[in-house]
Amino acid sequence: QKEVEQNSGPLSVPEGAIASLNCTYSDRGSQSFFWYRQYSGKSPELIMFIYSNGDKEDGRFTAQLNKASQYVSLLIRDSQPSDSATYLCAVIGANFGNEKLTFGTGTRLTIIP
Amino acid sequence: DVKVTQSSRYLVKRTGEKVFLECVQDMDHENMFWYRQDPGLGLRLIYFSYDVKMKEKGDIPEGYSVSREKKERFSLILESASTNQTSMYLCASFLAGADTQYFGPGTRLTVL
Numbered sequence: 001q002k003e004v005e006q007n008s009g010p011l012s013v014p015e016g017a018i019a020s021l022n023c024t025y026s027d028r029g030s031q032s033f034f035w036y037r038q039y040s041g042k043s044p045e046l047i048m049f050i051y052s053n054g055d056k057e058d059g060r061f062t063a064q065l066n067k068a069s070q071y072v073s074l075l076i077r078d079s080q081p082s083d084s085a086t087y088l089c090a091v092i093g094a095n096f097g098n099e100k101l102t103f104g105t106g107t108r109l110t111i112i113p
Numbered sequence: 114d115v116k117v118t119q120s121s122r123y124l125v126k127r128t129g130e131k132v133f134l135e136c137v138q139d140m141d142h143e144n145m146f147w148y149r150q151d152p153g154l155g156l157r158l159i160y161f162s163y164d165v166k167m168k169e170k171g172d173i174p175e176g177y178s179v180s181r182e183k184k185e186r187f188s189l190i191l192e193s194a195s196t197n198q199t200s201m202y203l204c205a206s207f208l209a210g211a212d213t214q215y216f217g218p219g220t221r222l223t224v225l
Contacts, residue, residue, distance in 0.1 A: 008153075043203055043216035044156075088156065100146075100171075101214060105155035 003027065005089050015113050019076040023089030023104055025101035026070070032092040033072045034101065035067055037085045044088055048074060079111045116140070117217035119204050125223045132191040134220050136204030144207055146214065147171075147179065149200040156203065157199035162187055192223045 005024050013019040021035075032051055036044035048063040050056045050072065056063045062075040072091075076083055089104040120135035136145065146161040148171075158171030160179040168179050176198060180188045187206075191198055201221050205214040 043219045045216070092224065100161060102158075103148075105150040105153065 002103050004089055004104040006087075006089050006107045009104060009108040010110055011107055012088040012112055013079050014109045015079055015081060017079055019083065019109055019111070021074040021076075021087050021089075021107050021109065022071060023073065024071045025089075025091045027091070028067075028070060030067075030070075030091045031065070034092075035061075035063060035072075035074045036088040036090060036092045036103075037083075038088060038106065039085045045085075056067055076109075081111045081113055084109060084111045117203075117204060117206055117215050117219040119220050121220050122218060123221050123223075126191075126194050126225065127225050128195060130191075130194050130217065130224075132188040132194050132222065132224075133189075134202055134204075134222070136187045136189070136206075136217055137185055137189075138206040138215075139185065140206070140208065140215075141184065142206040142208045143184070144214075145181065146205040147177075147187065147189045148203045148205065149173070150203055150219075151200050196224050198222065199224045 003026050030055040035048045037047050038044045048061050050065045053065050053067050060077045064073045086106040086108045088106045090101040117138045118205045126132050143164055147159045148156045150156050157173050157200045159173055159177050160171050162181045165181055165184050201219050203219045204217040207214045
């Protein structure tokens, strides 16, 4: 079992709709959870981070964390063509070592105009 | 703004050559990381460093070594490049207690 799993996609969403991206992790002691966006040929950039169970909103983005079920999700409201990218989930877990992020393989999102 | 720079955006080397990839950050961060990114495999940690002259192996250290002689600089060394080391290499850094890592622009290395 991979430590951090994501559906590779591609996920296609119409412009203006809600895009939902999911991630599961294996280490129940994981403490910190991150979502990165990566455009083709570019390096990852942080979108959201979440530490506590529940929802965290930042503009059009909402991160949701459920530690009991060991999943974290990212919702993108009012999707725009500029949101088309690969989204990486990353986790800092109890067994992963200080500040060492473990990444999922990413979900490729395409927003259809 | 945090700035992490890498010595080259694109690099082409021949099998058996010694390759140096350099990463520099200007924010006085203690922690620095080297990843490689391959299609379908995601980002995999090669080596990381918590302080000057300190290094720890990541998930795929074989065939690589690192050097951190100064806090701002973290070098990745391929002692004898092989074709299976063709990849995108990403450097990252952050301050202990900060929220996340900041990535450099990446170096796309091709080994022929």
